[in-house]
Amino acid sequence: MAEQNDDNRSVSIERLEEGVYLATNKRGDTLRFGSKATDAFSPVELLLAAIAGCSAVDVDVVTGRRSPAEHFSARVDATAVREGGENTLKDIVLTFDVRFPEGEAGDAARTLLPRAVKASHDHTCTVSRTIEAGTPVTVRIAG
Template sequence: MIETPDPAQRSIDLTRDATGRYTARNAAGASVSFGQADDLLSPVELLLAAIAGCSAIDVDTVTSRRTEPTEFRVEAAGRKIVDENGGNRVEDLHLSFHLGFAADDAGRQAAGLVDRLVALSHDKNCTVSRTVEHGTSVGFDVQVRVGDGES
């Protein structure tokens, strides 16, 4: 993992665990396993989870200051397609929020904030969905080693 003094920099380190099985780990040691197996999330599903999770955090942080939700679920969906250039991508991304709160003053107050919070997350606060919507380049470099030699 690349260590950097830039506080805006985000990074993970991905390792192969087995064929089609990978673990992504951040600098703090948190990890998630994913890949191409029935018991794992796929990379596309991780993208959906990242979009849903980012907005969920935005909404949950504010509403839970008022009261704990009785239900908090976000569905994320999209269609994986092959575009006109033969490349794979996902389109028609959509989030569905399913939230519930107690029928008391705090619950009604929290419920009254949800529409505005979801809109703020979409328009301003969710780094993940805003990055996807605005697009950004993905650069890469490659280092390959054969035997004990250098790359």
Template sequence: MPSATKKVTVTRRSEGHYLATNARGGQIRFGTGSEDEFSPVELLLAAIGGCSSVDVDTVTSRRADPDQFEVTVSGQKVVDENDASRLDPVGLDFAVHFPDTDEGREAAGLVERLVKLSRDKNCTVSRTIESATPVLFKVDGQPLD
């Protein structure tokens, strides 16, 4: 399967306020979390929840539109022995409900299996985090020590 490079560019709008732009021109404003903009950590949580939401929604919506589709993603911020911050653990809670029709019951019957498939195979975002993928930092194209 061919690999595809994903890329966004982050541009400073003002101190503590940034704009992420993807290759298709889509944009998300975010900041330090001191105002109503998403913080980078909240964007990470949204990316995890969004990835799995797409996995589940794509298949179930072929059968029926949900009455409720909500995924709550949370993580506990911890500081380790090196004073480095991270989230541990991160959890997803799916509340996905369908009408009481044949199609709705069929869609509802798929939710648990689709969430497991997303967790175990399909969600690139959570699987990247779980695999402890290296993050390589550079300045002006030059790798840091």
């Protein structure tokens, strides 16, 4: 039996109808999305959710070791731009809104929060790190 590479990440999609797709990961979890799926995320919204989600996981785990948050949310804003016939996002901003309980544990988590956010952005969040690195995407046709 061939050794499986645990570093590989993959998602496949199937078209449900024009502009509506079903993404499936290796574990069999699914997510409906699309440009014409009015009751689901668009591809750009999924990208923004991935940016927030990746850092949220990092920050929540690190600060949660000190104290669970009483409130934990994050928001990603970006400007959609069309320049020279190309669509891109500019000015991507991830904002955390996190509150911890009063007391020693909450104080420790509050103190750690800025460092955890910076570490996620600078080192551990694969999604935003990949975007900022400008990693090329190879596109090909099967067969």
